[in-house]
Amino acid sequence: MDSPLHQQRQSLRQHMRRLRRSLSESQQFQASQQLAEHAILYSAIEQSQRIALFLSMDGEINTRPLIARLWHLGKSVYLPRIDPLQPTSLLFQRFTPQTSLVKHRSGMLEPEENTDECCPFTELDVIIVPLVAFDSAGQRLGMGGGFYDRLLADWQKTSVFPIGIAHNCQHQEALPIEPWDIPLPAVITPNKLWQWSSKEA
Numbered sequence: 001m002d003s004p005l006h007q008q009r010q011s012l013r014q015h016m017r018r019l020r021r022s023l024s025e026s027q028q029f030q031a032s033q034q035l036a037e038h039a040i041l042y043s044a045i046e047q048s049q050r051i052a053l054f055l056s057m058d059g060e061i062n063t064r065p066l067i068a069r070l071w072h073l074g075k076s077v078y079l080p081r082i083d084p085l086q087p088t089s090l091l092f093q094r095f096t097p098q099t100s101l102v103k104h105r106s107g108m109l110e111p112e113e114n115t116d117e118c119c120p121f122t123e124l125d126v127i128i129v130p131l132v133a134f135d136s137a138g139q140r141l142g143m144g145g146g147f148y149d150r151l152l153a154d155w156q157k158t159s160v161f162p163i164g165i166a167h168n169c170q171h172q173e174a175l176p177i178e179p180w181d182i183p184l185p186a187v188i189t190p191n192k193l194w195q196w197s198s199k200e201a
């Protein structure tokens with residue numbers, strides 16, 4: 001647990017979380033609008049119907065403008081809920097303007113439990129993934145829960161396409177990686193669409 005690599009990843013997480021929290025409200029606003037405009041034009045999103053997203057916290061790029069555009073386009077949006085029966089896993093539940101949100105003890109807002117509205121992972125078309133940092137090879141560092149690494153371990157065997165979203169400042173040339181880290185095939189930032197072929201990624 002306290003290996004030098006673990007410590008290096010922890011301090012990088014702290015640094016990058018501070019960096020994204022230090023963006024001003026107007027920078028955050030502009031970034032989230034730009035991101036939403038680019039994201040809806042990206043073919044993988046344009047062609048998909050069921051899209052998992054997340055509700056931003058801790059300086060993460062604000063996903064609300066993107067969610068509003070996806071709703072407007074008639075797409076179905078899903079949000080993660082920590083599975084109460086298996087708290088290392090995420091469930092994905094439909095999110096509409098009518099959905100009530102409740103606070104999980106981790107501080108995260110989640111849709112109020114409604115198992116009828118859950119979508120199995122493999123039936124999603126696109127999963128938009130939060131991240132703390134990403135690098136030039138598509139590797140990502142998350143909040144440290146391992147939720148998305150576990151979820152995406154076999155994504156290439158499914159028809160689900162994962163896409164990271166982040167502020168420009170969350171890019172690092174090369175991240176210290178662990179064997180279980182799952183690289184992303186695409187990351188969208190306000191300024192750039194990063195893409196890696198699955199071979200290189």
Ligand SMILES: Nc1nc2c(c(=O)[nH]1)N(C=O)[C@@H](CNc1ccc(C(=O)N[C@@H](CCC(=O)O)C(=O)O)cc1)CN2
Nearest residue numbers: 054055056057060080106107108130142143145147148
């Ligand atoms: N907006 C958003 N939603 C998300 C994630 C995310 O990264 N961002 N997740 C991505 O996996 C999952 C939840 N993962 C989480 C991981 C850590 C903490 C958290 O608050 N950690 C505290 C420490 C808690 C502790 O030590 O007990 C912290 O970092 O301060 C919350 C959610 C699903 N939903």
Ligand SMILES: Nc1ncnc2c1ncn2[C@@H]1O[C@H](COP(=O)(O)OP(=O)(O)OP(=O)(O)O)[C@@H](O)[C@H]1O
Nearest residue numbers: 140141142143144145146147148149150153180181
């Ligand atoms: N495929 C997996 N199977 C089992 N455990 C895993 C898997 N992937 C990650 N983990 C565990 O999750 C823990 C956290 O992993 P890591 O530090 O890479 O999280 P992260 O990428 O920051 O988080 P997240 O993926 O939720 O954004 C690690 O201790 C690791 O052992």
